[in-house]
Amino acid sequence: MLYNGVQIPSLGFGTWQIPNFQTAKCVTTAVKAGYRNFDTAEGYMNEKGLGEGIRRTMGELGVERGELFISTKVWNSHRGYDKTLRAFEESMKKLGLEYLDLYLIHWPAVSRWHDDWREINRSTWRAFEQLYREGRVKAIGVSNFLAHHVRALTEDSEIKPMVNQIEYHPGFGQVESASYCQANGIVVEAWSPLGSGNVLKNKELARIAGKYGKTASQTCIRWLLQKGIVPLPKSTHEKYIIENADVFDFALSDADMLDINAIPYCGGMRFDPDSAWS
Ligand SMILES: NC(=O)c1ccc[n+]([C@@H]2O[C@H](COP(=O)([O-])OP(=O)(O)OC[C@H]3O[C@@H](n4cnc5c(N)ncnc54)[C@H](OP(=O)(O)O)[C@@H]3O)[C@@H](O)[C@H]2O)c1
Numbered sequence: 001m002l003y004n005g006v007q008i009p010s011l012g013f014g015t016w017q018i019p020n021f022q023t024a025k026c027v028t029t030a031v032k033a034g035y036r037n038f039d040t041a042e043g044y045m046n047e048k049g050l051g052e053g054i055r056r057t058m059g060e061l062g063v064e065r066g067e068l069f070i071s072t073k074v075w076n077s078h079r080g081y082d083k084t085l086r087a088f089e090e091s092m093k094k095l096g097l098e099y100l101d102l103y104l105i106h107w108p109a110v111s112r113w114h115d116d117w118r119e120i121n122r123s124t125w126r127a128f129e130q131l132y133r134e135g136r137v138k139a140i141g142v143s144n145f146l147a148h149h150v151r152a153l154t155e156d157s158e159i160k161p162m163v164n165q166i167e168y169h170p171g172f173g174q175v176e177s178a179s180y181c182q183a184n185g186i187v188v189e190a191w192s193p194l195g196s197g198n199v200l201k202n203k204e205l206a207r208i209a210g211k212y213g214k215t216a217s218q219t220c221i222r223w224l225l226q227k228g229i230v231p232l233p234k235s236t237h238e239k240y241i242i243e244n245a246d247v248f249d250f251a252l253s254d255a256d257m258l259d260i261n262a263i264p265y266c267g268g269m270r271f272d273p274d275s276a277w278s
Contacts, residue, residue: 002162003185006101006138009069010225011245012037012189014234020049022236027053029238031063033245039165039189039232040095041073041106042087047094055096070095071102073143076277079109079120084127088136103128103137104165108149113278118152129159139163143191144273147180165189166273168229170199170220171266182228190224193231198267208259212250221247223260 001007013035018026023046027038031053040050054070057063072095078087088103105128109120128140141163142150154160164181166174168190178188194200200216209219217233221244224231233244252260 002139002187003160004139004162006162007069008102008139008163008187008230009035009037010230011035011221011247012039012069012071012230012232013241014191014232015040015046015050016044016191016234018044018046018049018234018236020046023049024053024056026236026241028056028061029241030245031057031061031068033242035241035245036063036067037069037071037230037232039071039191041104042075042078042091043073043106047072047091048096051095051097065097069101070097071104072100073104073106074124076107076109079105079124081123081127084124085130088127088131092136099135100137102139102141102163103131104141104143104163105145107144107277108142108146108153108273110149110274112275121149121153122157125153125157129157132159141165141186143189144271144276146174146177146273149273150177150180150184150186160184161186163187163189165191165232167191167269167271168224169193169195169268170202170205170223170260170263171195172268172270173261178227178229187230188228189230189232191232192268193224193233194220195266195268199263202263202266204259204263208252208256211256212252214247214250215243217244218247219252219260222250222252223257226252226257 109117139162141161143165
């Protein structure tokens with residue numbers, strides 16, 4: 001649950017790199033498999049497809065809008081109060097939704113590229129606070145914020161972020177950011193929970209997965225769930241979509257959790273938010 005009382009489903013479905021024309025089909029497949037939390041972004045160019053998938057789900061599968069949790073993000077070129085408000089309206093038009101569950105700042109403005117990075121982030125955030133107060137979004141948050149970015153944002157803002165979505169998978173956990181957020185009541189979501197598929201070849205992960213009769217992918221997802229982090233696996237294959245949701249019938253032991261924590265970098269983007277994007 002988010003600190004404002006909004007329920008966030010513990011497992012999400014990622015849609016980055018799913019072409020718009022394929023997104024609605026993936027969404028309905030995912031809803032049938034049990035997912036209720038869907039992540040997109042202005043930059044993924046598939047908000048229309050996601051909205052279409054949600055409408056099909058509600059029509060054909062009888063799922064209520066209130067059971068679904070839909071997130072999108074404002075892209076870097078639309079930071080700042082006015083541009084953010086406009087970008088939000090554009091996203092909502094594409095999604096075709098009456099309200100959004102979660103709106104995220106996709107990447108922080110950072111000191112490497114902007115002398116006034118704090119003011120840029122605060123100005124974007126002021127638009128987020130307004131959308132939240134108006135009830136257009138049920139929750140607001142950030143993505144790719146390191147602890148010092150979150151601290152700077154919250155110093156003189158009225159509403160604290162409810163979520164921080166960061167890269168987190170075996171071999172690359174942003175432990176400091178995650179711990180800071182969790183200690184401050186901010187829910188952490190893991191992007192690229194499978195390291196974009198690259199960590200699945202890791203032998204240690206396969207060894208641990210084998211002990212439970214599960215796949216490496218299910219083991220990554222379970223490891224995150226047990227850390228209280230919301231994983232957002234993406235797939236375009238029905239088999240994988242179903243497999244990735246079948247993670248609630250086993251529990252990794254403390255020793256196996258520690259062994260997965262110790263896996264060295266073995267794939268994934270490993271972006272540094274302090275320099276990745278201007
Ligand atoms: N906030 C941000 O800046 C940010 C950045 C990146 C991602 N994200 C979010 O996080 C989501 C997930 O990240 P991601 O898309 O990078 O990658 P991911 O979920 O870590 O991995 C997806 C890749 O793994 C493959 N895969 C999925 N399940 C599998 C399974 N059970 N067995 C074998 N292969 C499997 C997929 O293949 P197929 O698709 O071919 O089935 C795809 O190539 C994104 O979709 C997006 O919503 C956010």
